[in-house]
Amino acid sequence: MKYISFFSILILTCALGVLVSLPFGQIPPLAPLLDPNHGFWQNSFSEDQLAEESLDLENLNAAVEVVYDEQLIPHIYAENELDLYRAQGYITAKHRLWQMEFQTRAAAGRLSEIVGPMALELDRMTRRKGLAYGAEKGISYLTENDPATLALVEAYSDGVNQYIAQLSDARLPVEYKLLNYRPEAWSAYKSLLLLKYMSDMLVGDRDLEYSNLKKILGKVNLDRLYPDFPTENDPVIEKERVWDFTSSAPVKPDSLNYPEETLQLEPLVQPTEGTGSNNWAVSGKKTKNGNPILANDPHLSLNLPSLWYSMQLSTPTHTVKGATLPGALGIISGFNENIAWGVTNATKDTRDWYKITFQDASRKAYKYGQEWKPTEFRVEEILVKGQDVFLDTVVYTHYGPVVYDQSFKADRQDVNFALRWIVHQGTSNEQKTFIQLNKATNHDQYTEALKDYAAPAQNFVFASKTGDIAMRIQGKFPLKWEEQGKFFMDGADPRMEWQGFIPFEHNANTLNPERGFVSSANQHPVDSTYPYYVFDNSYEHYRNRRLNRELAAMDQITVEDMKGLQFDSYNLQAEESLPVMLNLLATYGSSSKEAQKYLTDLKAWDFFADPAKKGQTLYSIWFAETAESVWRELMEQGAPVVRPNNFQTIALMRDTPEDAIFDVHMAEGVQTAQYHVRVGFDSLLVAMKKWESKEGDYGWADYKKTTIQHLVPTFKAFSVPDVYTGGGAGILNATGPRHGASWRMVVELGSTIQAFGIYPGGQSGNPGSRFYDNFIPIWAKGDYVDFGLKKKGDQKGILFKTILN
Amino acid sequence: MKFLLFTLLSALVVVFLNIVAPYWVVMIAVTALAALIRPTVWGGFLGGGLGMGLVWLGQTLYISAVTSSTLPDKMGALMGLGSGLSLMLLTAVLGFILGGCSGLLGVMFRNLIQKKPTDVYLG
Numbered sequence: 001m002k003y004i005s006f007f008s009i010l011i012l013t014c015a016l017g018v019l020v021s022l023p024f025g026q027i028p029p030l031a032p033l034l035d036p037n038h039g040f041w042q043n044s045f046s047e048d049q050l051a052e053e054s055l056d057l058e059n060l061n062a063a064v065e066v067v068y069d070e071q072l073i074p075h076i077y078a079e080n081e082l083d084l085y086r087a088q089g090y091i092t093a094k095h096r097l098w099q100m101e102f103q104t105r106a107a108a109g110r111l112s113e114i115v116g117p118m119a120l121e122l123d124r125m126t127r128r129k130g131l132a133y134g135a136e137k138g139i140s141y142l143t144e145n146d147p148a149t150l151a152l153v154e155a156y157s158d159g160v161n162q163y164i165a166q167l168s169d170a171r172l173p174v175e176y177k178l179l180n181y182r183p184e185a186w187s188a189y190k191s192l193l194l195l196k197y198m199s200d201m202l203v204g205d206r207d208l209e210y211s212n213l214k215k216i217l218g219k220v221n222l223d224r225l226y227p228d229f230p231t232e233n234d235p236v237i238e239k240e241r242v243w244d245f246t247s248s249a250p251v252k253p254d255s256l257n258y259p260e261e262t263l264q265l266e267p268l269v270q271p272t273e274g275t276g277s278n279n280w281a282v283s284g285k286k287t288k289n290g291n292p293i294l295a296n297d298p299h300l301s302l303n304l305p306s307l308w309y310s311m312q313l314s315t316p317t318h319t320v321k322g323a324t325l326p327g328a329l330g331i332i333s334g335f336n337e338n339i340a341w342g343v344t345n346a347t348k349d350t351r352d353w354y355k356i357t358f359q360d361a362s363r364k365a366y367k368y369g370q371e372w373k374p375t376e377f378r379v380e381e382i383l384v385k386g387q388d389v390f391l392d393t394v395v396y397t398h399y400g401p402v403v404y405d406q407s408f409k410a411d412r413q414d415v416n417f418a419l420r421w422i423v424h425q426g427t428s429n430e431q432k433t434f435i436q437l438n439k440a441t442n443h444d445q446y447t448e449a450l451k452d453y454a455a456p457a458q459n460f461v462f463a464s465k466t467g468d469i470a471m472r473i474q475g476k477f478p479l480k481w482e483e484q485g486k487f488f489m490d491g492a493d494p495r496m497e498w499q500g501f502i503p504f505e506h507n508a509n510t511l512n513p514e515r516g517f518v519s520s521a522n523q524h525p526v527d528s529t530y531p532y533y534v535f536d537n538s539y540e541h542y543r544n545r546r547l548n549r550e551l552a553a554m555d556q557i558t559v560e561d562m563k564g565l566q567f568d569s570y571n572l573q574a575e576e577s578l579p580v581m582l583n584l585l586a587t588y589g590s591s592s593k594e595a596q597k598y599l600t601d602l603k604a605w606d607f608f609a610d611p612a613k614k615g616q617t618l619y620s621i622w623f624a625e626t627a628e629s630v631w632r633e634l635m636e637q638g639a640p641v642v643r644p645n646n647f648q649t650i651a652l653m654r655d656t657p658e659d660a661i662f663d664v665h666m667a668e669g670v671q672t673a674q675y676h677v678r679v680g681f682d683s684l685l686v687a688m689k690k691w692e693s694k695e696g697d698y699g700w701a702d703y704k705k706t707t708i709q710h711l712v713p714t715f716k717a718f719s720v721p722d723v724y725t726g727g728g729a730g731i732l733n734a735t736g737p738r739h740g741a742s743w744r745m746v747v748e749l750g751s752t753i754q755a756f757g758i759y760p761g762g763q764s765g766n767p768g769s770r771f772y773d774n775f776i777p778i779w780a781k782g783d784y785v786d787f788g789l790k791k792k793g794d795q796k797g798i799l800f801k802t803i804l805n
Numbered sequence: 806m807k808f809l810l811f812t813l814l815s816a817l818v819v820v821f822l823n824i825v826a827p828y829w830v831v832m833i834a835v836t837a838l839a840a841l842i843r844p845t846v847w848g849g850f851l852g853g854g855l856g857m858g859l860v861w862l863g864q865t866l867y868i869s870a871v872t873s874s875t876l877p878d879k880m881g882a883l884m885g886l887g888s889g890l891s892l893m894l895l896t897a898v899l900g901f902i903l904g905g906c907s908g909l910l911g912v913m914f915r916n917l918i919q920k921k922p923t924d925v926y927l928g
Contacts, residue, residue: 006913013836013906017829020899027884031903034896036864037823041896044874169827174876178883717879768876 028180032169040177042170043768047072047095050171051800057090057162059155063805066091070797071785072763072771075312075321077792081435082155084315085329087804089159089186092309096326096765097163098173099305101183102711104190104327107197108132109382114181116385124408127380128394130401130424131200135193137426142188149432153188156329160186174767175712194327195430199423199456201300205351206537211258211487212639225644225661228535229528231651234545236346236459236473236520237508239527245506247531250499252481259355259488276540277344278547278566278732280519281463281470283512287557291750292463295562296333296342299734300742302708304718304773306761308332308743312790313438319789320438321755323743326765330434333745335755337789338441339464340747344520346457346473347536352484352498353417354399354491363395363405363416367492373398399491400424418491420498422476428454443468443511450474451504459520465749471518472509473525477502480533502532517551519544521732541647542572542730559754562746567782568732569609574619577650578602581622584657584677594685609733610726611701618698620728621687626653626680630673633664646730653677701725704737708760708776710767718767723760725780733782744784756784808848814838815856815904823860831857832907839911843919846912853908858901865893 020031033039047068057064062079064087069075074091078084092100105111109126111119126132142150164183176182213222233239277298284290300307312321313331322334333342357367358375365372378401380392395402399418422428429452436449446462450472453460457475462468478485478498489496508526510518523544525534550565582602589595598618605615623646630653631643643649652659657673664671691698701724710718727733727740734740740760748754760779764771778785818834826834835857839849869877869889877889886892 002913002917006910006917009906009910009913013832013910016903016906017832020903021829030899031828034861034892034899035823035828036861036868036896038827040876040880041865041868044868044872044876046872046874049872174880715883717882767879768872768874770874 023180028178033177038169040174040768043174043177043766046769046771047764047766048799052802054803054805055090056166057086057159057804059158059162060086060805063803065792066802066804067790067794068799068801069790070799071310071775072799073310073312073787075314075790077314080315081152084313085152086155086159088311088313088324088329089156089161090163090804091159091311092324092326093160093163093186095763096305096309097160097167097183098175099711099765100160100194100327101186102175103197104193107135107193107200108190109380112382112384112390114179114385117387120382120384120390123382124380124390124392125403126200127382127392128401128403128408129200129419130394130396130421131196132193133378133396133401134196134423134426135189137424138192138196138428139189141426142192142429142431146429146432149429149435150188152329152435153191153431156191157186157188173765175715178715179712191328191431194325196423198325199421202345202456203347203351203421203423204538205349205353205485206642207349207351207353207485207488209640209642210537212637212641214487216634216637216639216641221661225648225652226537227648229524230539230541230647232541232545233524233527234548235524235526236471236544237510237526237530238513238515238518240514241508241510241526243529243531245531247506248479248500248503249532250479250481252483253495256495257490257493259490276522276543276734278519278521278543278734279342279344279459279461280517280547280551281340281461282517282551282554282557282562283469284467286516286551286555287748289558289748289750291465291748292467292469293557293559293562293746293748294335294340294342294461294463294469295566295744295746296344296461297566297734297741297744298333298343298345299740302706302735302738302740302742302760304708304710304720304761304767305765306742306759306775308759308761310757310759310763310787314792318439321787321789322745322757323759328434329431330438332434333743334438335745335747335749335753336438336440337465337753338749339446339462340749340753340755341437341446341463342461342745343458344461345522346459346475346520346525347522347538348457348475348477348525349485349535349537350455350457350475350478351419351421352478352489353419354397354489354496356397356399356402356416356418356491358416366397368398369492369494397491417488422455422478425454425476428452428476430454442466443470446470447472447509459525461518461520463747463749465751465753468512469518470509470511471520473507473520475507477507477532482533483535484533486535506532515552519547519551521547537642537645539645540730541645543732543734546570546572546732559746559748559756563744563756563782563784565732566741566744566746567727569726569728571607571609571616571619571728571731573646573650573730574605574616574623575607577623577646577653578605578607578619580650580654581626581677581680584653584674585681586674588678589681589685592685594689595681598684598688608726609700609728609731611724612699613726614698614700616700616726616728617703618684618688620703622680622684624680625683625687626676629676629679629683630662633666700728704728706735706737706740706780708773709738720773720776723776723780741779744779745787746784747787753789755787755789757787758784807842807844808852811839811842811844811848811852811908812856814842815853815908816860819857819860819900819904828903832903835904835907836911836914839908840915841911843915844908844912846909846916849908849910849912850905851908853911854901854905856908857904858897861900862893862897865896869893 109123279296308323320336322331359365433453454476462470521543609616727735
């Protein structure tokens, strides 16, 4: 009896102990999660409650001091660069480890390891685009050509790894506890991969859609509806700029044949609309204090933990502060004691597709001119949680990887296209650019630093204490003949090859232009006099014009003015289109009481997309529905296409409302723009009826519902929903439902640097910390926190201090 | 008396050992303690359970009080349990069950190797 009861209790207890250590489906192991000493409870502590006076960091040449200000922004004081970046890696990991690991796993196509088969398709896609392939080449390039930079990247990596090695269960970020895995070692490769991942986020192409459009619309209509330059072009580099060099642009070969199949492929995932940015610098002659002022606000997905992490990095020879990307070295957008710089995405079609003609089913060779070129096979080994390893064979041509083939999305069609993309080239060194920029003291050094930068192409704004302002559109841009790469190309025809790259000196740039400011907002980089072919589908047409108008009109500018401009919510598109729409609507529907209410709101609206404005809500729905109606037949052709942009749509409605493009073939009679405006209005009434009965108030912020979402979307409780803030797409404050100003910075370069910054998140990556989302309310109001440089020993406003040795 | 002593010592073991060791090491320690002190069968179960459960409850209360973190509520929402309070109770219950079983096991083990029958105490 004793034995029976003992053994039954023994088995019961052991089973229980084991059971609570096992995950059940999506439920993580219960005991390690709930144990108050090691589980999630421990993540309730904020960083200042866990402050340590000193920490062990090996391989340092001298002790490093880390001073946190009241916003938990670390100020790292090191004696040399190697120590500095080792400490940057360590401190970044301390506050953002889970995020940096998660992002690089996503970039490497390794999410299936954590979340199982549901991520397999995504992982295959990521790998087939060749991001990891590019990062591998990047590492070998650094090994052979730039061991100095590699040493710094490795020091950073060592810092991260030393943090991981001493990480206790209690301090393990809560996401690991919930998803039940542990961090793995960091590496220099991962830092490079992160920068490739940025390219993936920011670069798109519309070759497929344009190939389809050419077929559907014909070349004449395509050029009319999708012009390379808009009528009112207000480019990044001022129009007055004279291009004083001889172009090396190639001439378009005669009688080219484009692949002409009916293309019904699914396009590659594109950067989300609303991804864009503003930056500008005004010269001292336009400012109140006579100092240049620089501003930058990159717009990206609004996520938690935030993409950005602020830091000050100091050695005895330089001090730099601003926003870092956890996982990459140095400051990405920021300022030092002498200069400030910022970035916006410089879209330009740098991704092209080539149709590959394989010799036979073995795919060992493909046609190129008169010969057969051999392919290479790269086998991607994808580990899948709870399943066997998945092996994916990807064919590489000299153009790049064949993304879709018989084994991946083969149901689409029996076609093979190779992706040519600058990220596959190993000859770039973006990390070096940022390390050099961090130390640059003047315009020459800024230009020199940008020489190594290839992708993703950015508009680098610049201002210096000595009074210079500048803008340079930097990236490695392929030399293309007119319209090369706008459509799918034939990989068998060597004349379709990229013809080299635009020389660095010919990349569009400007220094101290007459107008007294430089600016960029993702619009066309140049006007049509620039002697190289420029094309992209996604150029901005509104933010840029609003920005340049305001900057041109302003004088005696202060830092406060620039903050105001970053938060400016004026909807230029509405100003230009609402009167046209109201005019076309005429008296339609005015007998209904509801319609009258909305029309009164619309007519009283001042075009500012402030949080309480009802006009902005009504306009946004009405315009979207109208444009939807105008292009419905084009979009329903059965092949993926892109719509003409809003600027073109509005121009057509205003200038040629009777254009044949407005006619709906399915409907009787002849339709004009008026028809679509009225259809749009009817849809608005339907949408509003539904909204008002369900949600009530339709003020813009209540309608827009800006959400800062945790990187794991199902972790809803870690997201911050319904942030009360204005702005929207095409508006300087570009904050939409899920995208917007991911970082705002304004710097005045006087004798003492004045700097302010904010981002929608917090310095801590821990959802339990009071520093996780404490910046959000400040950001939502358009306020900032002080980002001034801190001298070593400065005792003001210190949260706590840690010595690394 | 043994019951009180055992409960108190279990609680102390949880307080000090759990800082450095995971829950299963604590379970083994509570088992050993029960075997050493040898409370009654019920005493073993209740003592171990209360020792671990109450300490875990106290620790969650303490952490919530000193941090005023929103994390327990967020975790409660995430796990579909509503609030942080239910997670606190869940933690306490889990501690109670783990500690209770460990205590019981310890007593059973001692009874197994002990010659003298222990049933008399149960009366």
